[in-house]
Every structure is written in C-alpha cells, then in structure tokens.
Amino acid sequence: MGRDLAHLSDEALVALVARADEGAFAELYDRFGHVAYGLALKVVRDPALAEDAVQDAFLAVWRSSGRFVAERAKASTWILTLVHRRAVDVVRREQPRRTEPLETAPQPSANMTEDEAWLRLQRTRVQDALRRLPDQQREAIELAYYGGFTQSELADRLGEPLGTIKSRMFSGLARLRELLAEPGQEEERWNAPEFTS
Amino acid sequence: MERTGIHELSAAYALDALDPNERGEFEEHLAECQECRDTVADFRETAASLAYEADMPAPPPILRRRILEEAKRERRSVVPLRPRWALPAAATVAAVAACAAIGLGIWAASLNSRLGRRPEAIGLEGARGSLILTESGDGTLVLDSLAAAPTGKTYEAWVIEAGMPRRAGLFSGGGHIAFVLTRKVPDGAVVAVTLEDAPGAEAPTGKPLFHTRAV
Numbered sequence: 001m002g003r004d005l006a007h008l009s010d011e012a013l014v015a016l017v018a019r020a021d022e023g024a025f026a027e028l029y030d031r032f033g034h035v036a037y038g039l040a041l042k043v044v045r046d047p048a049l050a051e052d053a054v055q056d057a058f059l060a061v062w063r064s065s066g067r068f069v070a071e072r073a074k075a076s077t078w079i080l081t082l083v084h085r086r087a088v089d090v091v092r093r094e095q096p097r098r099t100e101p102l103e104t105a106p107q108p109s110a111n112m113t114e115d116e117a118w119l120r121l122q123r124t125r126v127q128d129a130l131r132r133l134p135d136q137q138r139e140a141i142e143l144a145y146y147g148g149f150t151q152s153e154l155a156d157r158l159g160e161p162l163g164t165i166k167s168r169m170f171s172g173l174a175r176l177r178e179l180l181a182e183p184g185q186e187e188e189r190w191n192a193p194e195f196t197s
Numbered sequence: 198m199e200r201t202g203i204h205e206l207s208a209a210y211a212l213d214a215l216d217p218n219e220r221g222e223f224e225e226h227l228a229e230c231q232e233c234r235d236t237v238a239d240f241r242e243t244a245a246s247l248a249y250e251a252d253m254p255a256p257p258p259i260l261r262r263r264i265l266e267e268a269k270r271e272r273r274s275v276v277p278l279r280p281r282w283a284l285p286a287a288a289t290v291a292a293v294a295a296c297a298a299i300g301l302g303i304w305a306a307s308l309n310s311r312l313g314r315r316p317e318a319i320g321l322e323g324a325r326g327s328l329i330l331t332e333s334g335d336g337t338l339v340l341d342s343l344a345a346a347p348t349g350k351t352y353e354a355w356v357i358e359a360g361m362p363r364r365a366g367l368f369s370g371g372g373h374i375a376f377v378l379t380r381k382v383p384d385g386a387v388v389a390v391t392l393e394d395a396p397g398a399e400a401p402t403g404k405p406l407f408h409t410r411a412v
Contacts (some may be wrong), residue, residue, distance in 0.1 A: 020272050022265065022268065022272075024302060025265065025268055026261075028267055029261055029264060029265070030261075033254075033255075033260070033261060034255050035249055035262065036248070036256075037253065037254075037255070038248070038251040038252070038253030038254075039248040039251050039253075039257035041253050041254075042251040042253060047257075050256075051256065051257070051260050051263075053258060053266060054264075055260065055264050055267070057263045058268075059264065059268060059271070062268045063271070072238060073238055073241060073242070074242060074245075076245060077241050077242045077245040080248045081241055081244070081245060082246040083248070084213055084244070084245075084248065085213055088213045108387050112318075115303060119249065122246075122249035123249050123250055123251075123377065125246075125249075125250060126246055126247060126249050126250040127250055129246075130247075130250065136255070139214065141247070144209070144213075144214035144249075145212050145213075145214075145244060145247050146211040146247070146251075147255070149210075149214065149357050150214050150215060150216045150219075151209045151214045151219075152216065153217065154214070162218065163202075166202070166205045166208070166209060167205065169208040169209050169212060169214065170205045170207070170208040170209075173208045173209070173211065173212070173243050173244065173290065174208075174245055176243050176246075177239060177240070177242075177243040179345070180243060180246055
C-alpha cells in the first residue's frame, strides 16, 4: 500500500490526508517517521517518550491536515515543527533527563537503503552548516533546539543576559539559513577534512 | 516589550525556546505583524533542518502500526454531514434514492467507513453541522443556526439502511442544537433530516427546505 503514492510531493500527500486518505497518511509516515523519531529521541532521550511524541505529532497531522497551507510552509517543516514542539513539551515535564549527556550512539548500517543514504546526506549538510557557525551562536541554537531549553533557562545556564541569548539565536538562525541555502556545499565537503562530533 | 525585542523573538519562537507566557505574547504579536510571520516561516524551515542532524535508529515498526491504527479509529468517530449529491454512488445509492425518489432528503451523512471524514463545515443554507458518532453507534446531530421549524412542522431525523428509512426522532430547530438520535446508527447507514408536518411522519414525505452548496 502506498507505493503508487511515491511520485507525489509531500504537500500533495498532506492534501490527501486532509481527505482522510489512510494510504497517503502511511506514506507520509514512511517519509518522515525516521527523522521524526530521531529528532524526538535526541530531544527526550527516552525511546518510549520519543514514541509518544512522534505518535502525538502524527495524529495532530492527521487531525489538522485540513488547516495546512502549502503556500506558508513546506509539509516537512510543518510535520517536524509538530514533532519538535511535542518533544520539547515532554522534556520540560521530565526535567531530570535534561542533565544527561547529549551523546547518542549512531546507528551502524551495513546495507544502507536509499532513504538512509539520503538521511545521511542531509545530516552531513546540517552538521557542516552548524560547524561553520560562531561557537556561541551554535551553542545557543543546539541547546535550545536539541536540549529543549527556553531562552531564559539558557541565559541562566550560560550566565549571560537574556538579550545576548536572544541575539545569538537570531543571528545564528539567520546565518544557518544562509549556510543551508548555499549551493555546492556537498561537493565542498568531499575536499574538507572530516570531523566527527 | 519593545518592538525590536519582540521581532528578535522570531528565532526563539521557531526553536520552541519560549516559555508558555512568552509564546502566547509573541503569537499575539504574530497575528498582526506580517514581517515577523515571514521571518518565523523562514526560521521554522531552518530549525526543521536541524532535525536531520540527529543520527538515530529507525523507530520500532510497532510505532507505525499504532499510529495508523489510532488514525483509523479516530476517523470512525466523527462524520461530517454531506450534501446528498456529493455522496459517492456505490454503497449509498439505494439509500439516497429512497429519499430522492420522493423529492426530499435535504441532506445526509454517509456513515460508510470508506467515506468517513473528520469534521468539516458543510455549506448548508441556514445550517451547518456534524454528526458525532460513538463506537457503539449512538449518534448526535450538532447543528449551528438551524432555523426553527415553522408552526405545525417539525424536523424529523431518519436512519436509512439498505434503502429503508427509519424514524430517528423529532426536533424543532431554532439556533444551536445537539440532537441525540433515538435510533442506533449501524455501520454503512445514512442519516438524513426532512421537514415534516407535526407530529412527524412514519416515512419521509416532507419537501426540501434547505439547499446545500457543494463543499
């Protein structure tokens, strides 16, 4: 089921989901379930809680797809925003987990599928862009997005004025946006030394 | 909060780094600031890219099943009212014909699970509404701004199964109503409402009162 939907754009799938098309919903999950779960797990650091966050987010997609406006956002952005919001809500309820280290074991994959290869390419692209941010901007963005910290918590934690944190997040995201929009970054990567973080 | 300060919050908002109060305040601002809405849209996209940085295992297969099953279950519970000519033919043609043949069937909701949808407002002159169903088949018609039935008349609900309309209760309209059907609604049945002479008819005989607009 759903293979005949492979040629449709993400946005077209959301339009079908708005008409309660279960096949389109399954296809949407197959496209974004992995990255959604990865994001949720990175934020909440607990498999069961990550599953809950992903389930809540996808059911929100199911229920509110009729309100999605393709002109305003990409479907992927919309879905990942829903996942992130729920993961952050979970992590703010589960305070103790946030002091645990951020490292997670990468998933070794002997036979990489096409999807996994694509995910890996995206990952490299984002890691490269993050690496090129000024350290303080990168720190603010990573702690906020992956750590689920509010800007006020970050200010406390880093011992900086709130205004400084706001500026770092704003400048950092603006810069990150430019970096991600740069063409040819993948090619450049092959010549650059590879760091593992 | 000063204006530049609030504009700068688009980044923290896109990163979900505002507490609930700040979030609410910023969303109020967003409602009236196109510039910030544009910035947030850009920043959201950038922030969502960060999701791909995570090198994580695939979700367990059971999660996919759970999500799809839950979605299917939810779909059964609320069915919007459909204009009768928008009902796809196959499963419901007989039931609708039973109404149409005698010149009524103002509107109907198909309960065929194939047609089930989540709530949506159906343009219906003088009324908007949904039919809410429980798992056990108890149905409630929720109607906004339904004109009161004229003197000597009543609205009558019908549950139509296999082309056979059965009485499902009388109501008089007039504003917002939530009417509990007096008859269970089996899977695959159609619910329709007609206007009848008080105190109601044994079988639908009323004339169409409303005209639906296509959705």
